[in-house]
Amino acid sequence: MSAVPVVDDAGGALQALLGPGARLDFALWGHASAARHQAVVARDGGGAAWLLAPAAPEPLLVQAVEARLRTRLRLRRCSAEALEGWLAEGGQAFRALDELVDTRAAGAADGASVHELSAQRIAEQTSPAIRLLDAVLHDALLDGASDIHLECDARGAEVRLRIDGVMLGLRRVEGSALAEQMVSRLKVMSELDIGERRLPQDGRFKLRVGGREIDFRLSIMPSLFGEDAVVRVLDRAALDDGAGHLSLRGLGFDGPMHDAIESLARLPHGMLLVTGPTGSGKTTTLYAAITETLTAREKVITIEDPVEYRLSGVVQIPVNEKKGLGFARGLRSILRHDPDRVLVGEIRDPETAQIAVQAALTGHLVFSTVHANNAIDVVGRFMHMGLDLYNTVGALNAVLAQRLLRVLCEHCAAPAPGGRRAVGCAHCRGTGYRGRRAVAELLRLDDELRDLIAARAPMARLKALARERGMTPLREAALAAARAGWTTAEEVERVTADA
Numbered sequence: 001m002s003a004v005p006v007v008d009d010a011g012g013a014l015q016a017l018l019g020p021g022a023r024l025d026f027a028l029w030g031h032a033s034a035a036r037h038q039a040v041v042a043r044d045g046g047g048a049a050w051l052l053a054p055a056a057p058e059p060l061l062v063q064a065v066e067a068r069l070r071t072r073l074r075l076r077r078c079s080a081e082a083l084e085g086w087l088a089e090g091g092q093a094f095r096a097l098d099e100l101v102d103t104r105a106a107g108a109a110d111g112a113s114v115h116e117l118s119a120q121r122i123a124e125q126t127s128p129a130i131r132l133l134d135a136v137l138h139d140a141l142l143d144g145a146s147d148i149h150l151e152c153d154a155r156g157a158e159v160r161l162r163i164d165g166v167m168l169g170l171r172r173v174e175g176s177a178l179a180e181q182m183v184s185r186l187k188v189m190s191e192l193d194i195g196e197r198r199l200p201q202d203g204r205f206k207l208r209v210g211g212r213e214i215d216f217r218l219s220i221m222p223s224l225f226g227e228d229a230v231v232r233v234l235d236r237a238a239l240d241d242g243a244g245h246l247s248l249r250g251l252g253f254d255g256p257m258h259d260a261i262e263s264l265a266r267l268p269h270g271m272l273l274v275t276g277p278t279g280s281g282k283t284t285t286l287y288a289a290i291t292e293t294l295t296a297r298e299k300v301i302t303i304e305d306p307v308e309y310r311l312s313g314v315v316q317i318p319v320n321e322k323k324g325l326g327f328a329r330g331l332r333s334i335l336r337h338d339p340d341r342v343l344v345g346e347i348r349d350p351e352t353a354q355i356a357v358q359a360a361l362t363g364h365l366v367f368s369t370v371h372a373n374n375a376i377d378v379v380g381r382f383m384h385m386g387l388d389l390y391n392t393v394g395a396l397n398a399v400l401a402q403r404l405l406r407v408l409c410e411h412c413a414a415p416a417p418g419g420r421r422a423v424g425c426a427h428c429r430g431t432g433y434r435g436r437r438a439v440a441e442l443l444r445l446d447d448e449l450r451d452l453i454a455a456r457a458p459m460a461r462l463k464a465l466a467r468e469r470g471m472t473p474l475r476e477a478a479l480a481a482a483r484a485g486w487t488t489a490e491e492v493e494r495v496t497a498d499a
Helices: 013-018 031-037 059-069 080-106 119-124 128-141 178-188 253-264 284-293 327-335 349-361 374-386 389-395 447-454 458-467 473-485 489-496
Strands: 039-045 049-053 075-077 145-154 156-163 166-174 201-209 212-223 228-232 270-275 300-304 313-317 340-343 365-369 396-408 414-416 419-421 433-444
Touching: 013 049, 013 080, 031 080, 039 080, 049 059, 049 080, 049 419, 059 119, 059 178, 119 128, 128 145, 128 166, 128 178, 128 201, 128 228, 145 178, 156 178, 156 374, 166 178, 178 201, 178 212, 178 228, 253 396, 253 433, 270 284, 270 349, 270 473, 284 340, 284 365, 300 327, 313 433, 327 340, 327 349, 340 349, 349 389, 374 389, 374 396, 374 433, 374 458, 389 396, 389 447, 396 473, 396 489, 419 473, 433 473, 447 458, 473 489
Parallel strands: 049 075, 270 365, 270 396, 300 313, 300 340, 340 365
Antiparallel strands: 039 049, 145 156, 145 228, 156 166, 201 212, 212 228, 396 433, 414 419
């Protein structure tokens, strides 16, 4: 902090500190943020940005303001009385802009500068917290993690990774102060409020690794010993076809199942639902189906919570419950926007389900996900929602139920009776597995199945007819994968026991 005289006269303090032409700037660092952190941003006559505060601000606060303004700050002290006067002045002139500022900040991660992440940059970093966090992110990417967990306790924090759907320990962070600084750094990168420690917060950031950009989604949750952070890695390259496009083959679908999903994604209208537990790749499958079949002659709009991957040529809308934009309201607006195909991130309630059915019946192709154990159980879920089954089955083209099975590590897998077994080596962090592939069952509806569902026939009868129509149950598809040798019977039991 520069050593300058403290000016007590609020009326003339700004010009006295910064010279002629100085002005307050609440355009990006809003009035609410300035009041909360007791620091204002001002511009001198040459346009340079200054952070003015009665006390030395925390370094992470300076980083947060610089990230918001995308410029370096000059620091200078002011009196508490001067700050109070500026806030009063700004409160009258700029309060109307606060909501706009908050909205811009919520989406600022999309346009913010992208930081480079590499072993060299980590070695050059002087801050222990930043160096450790960058090392964690770097190691997680090398290991192919989908999620990074920073779990605080009384002595520091535990860093764990979710790799191929399973949690694995990475390292221990000793010291609660260091753990807190790592969480604060994540907030700065995501342009969140570093001063708020009592409420959950969500954000996004990007890093450039090896010449390509990777998206990260951050969730902050207050806990007994501070704040826990979970970072979701959204890496398209792990699922693309080698040309930078999401693909069904990248997920593991091939042969007849790939062709069947692709043909369903090309239908002119109706509804394709994908079901499975959280983390089973449902939305990614729909993304890939849309990407593989998208043409310039169609308009595709999505409503998602949240938007996970950016799809070229697709209008994507994030759910914003705080502003009253849920799936049902968003879907109504989308249908007035003349789409050909619509993706609804998840059908959670009867209202959204009813609108989706009507959209499918009126000439739109609707993609969505539903939480159920298998394809037939989706029918029971819609019955429970109280939907008109006649219209629902008339709109429904097919239901895909899927799971992700871990793939045996090619470096250490060993023969076993009826297949192969996991061993573990340095290439797979001792797990015996490396990567995941999808297995699925596909229920395609025909007139007889629709009649039985509308008549509320027993589930056993529906399953029997579906098998007669060629549907391979999910569990049988998983067991076939174990016999083929790319996964194990233990993995099949872990993932499909409820299918």
